[in-house]
Amino acid sequence: xxxxxxxxxxxxxxxxxxxxxxxxxxxxxxxxxxxxxxxxxxxxxxxxxxxxxxxxxxxxxxxxxxxxxxxxxxxxxxxxxxxxxxxxxxxxxxxxxxxxxxxxxxxxxxxxxxx
Amino acid sequence: xxxxxxxxxxxxxxxxxxxxxxxxxxxxxxxxxxxxxxxxxxxxxxxxxxxxxxxxxxxxxxxxxxxxxxxxxxxxxxxxxxxxxxxxxxxxxxxxxxxxxxxxxxxxxxxxxxxxx
Numbered sequence: 206x207x208x209x210x211x212x213x214x215x216x217x218x219x220x221x222x223x224x225x226x227x228x229x230x231x232x233x234x235x236x237x238x239x240x241x242x243x244x245x246x247x248x249x250x251x252x253x254x255x256x257x258x259x260x261x262x263x264x265x266x267x268x269x270x271x272x273x274x275x276x277x278x279x280x281x282x283x284x285x286x287x288x289x290x291x292x293x294x295x296x297x298x299x300x301x302x303x304x305x306x307x308x309x310x311x312x313x314x315x316x317x318x319x320x
Numbered sequence: 321x322x323x324x325x326x327x328x329x330x331x332x333x334x335x336x337x338x339x340x341x342x343x344x345x346x347x348x349x350x351x352x353x354x355x356x357x358x359x360x361x362x363x364x365x366x367x368x369x370x371x372x373x374x375x376x377x378x379x380x381x382x383x384x385x386x387x388x389x390x391x392x393x394x395x396x397x398x399x400x401x402x403x404x405x406x407x408x409x410x411x412x413x414x415x416x417x418x419x420x421x422x423x424x425x426x427x428x429x430x431x432x433x434x435x436x437x
Contacts, residue, residue, distance in 0.1 A: 237423065248411060248427040249365075256423075264424070293363055306353055306372060307415065309425060311365035 207232035209312040224283040228296030236298040324428035343412030351417030
């Protein structure tokens with residue numbers, strides 16, 4: 206069965222510091238991978254999407270970036286964190302069945318607090 | 321305009337009773353999929369149920385069923401025989417089938433369900 210891991214689970218970082226969040230998926234090949242952010246009490250906002258190694262689509266321009274160095278690894282980064290980067294970051298994976306039926310499965314998330 | 325609207329910020333239900341969580345959507349695409357997710361206090365988003373726009377029957381998964389009314393553009397989640405563990409945030413989401421961003425799931429703002437003993 207497929208599993209998805211995210212770490213760290215919780216992170217407190219000062220403004221201006223760098224960020225690296227990691228997501229890995231097990232038990233599947235060539236998944237689509239996603240990074241979402243959820244602000245407190247809000248719905249999910251798609252940040253990045255990847256259909257393969259090195260292929261990244263950005264949904265929202267910001268000071269975050271994403272990379273996919275391996276098939277089942279997805280990394281979210283920032284060179285300098287802003288206060289507004291605080292939130293709950295969720296990684297998700299999916300496997301194509303047909304477009305409208307492609308179900309995304311989420312990891313446990315990382316809570317980021319920027320002070 | 322919002323593509324997914326969940327009008328109930330919070331709902332309360334007694335244990336063992338059924339509850340309906342509302343979701344309306346807005347799309348001009350004839351091909352779309354609707355999803356419901358559960359988010360407990362731990363934060364993980366758990367997939368519950370899926371309904372395709374061309375599906376003739378309402379989707380069911382155990383105690384979850386989706387009341388799909390295509391003409392009204394609504395996709396309400398029905399939870400039967402509520403359990404204390406059902407207390408969580410519930411999100412409705414949609415994927416549209418055509419266009420360049422067909423990978424994108426658009427989420428509603430969620431409904432917080434509290435199950436009372």
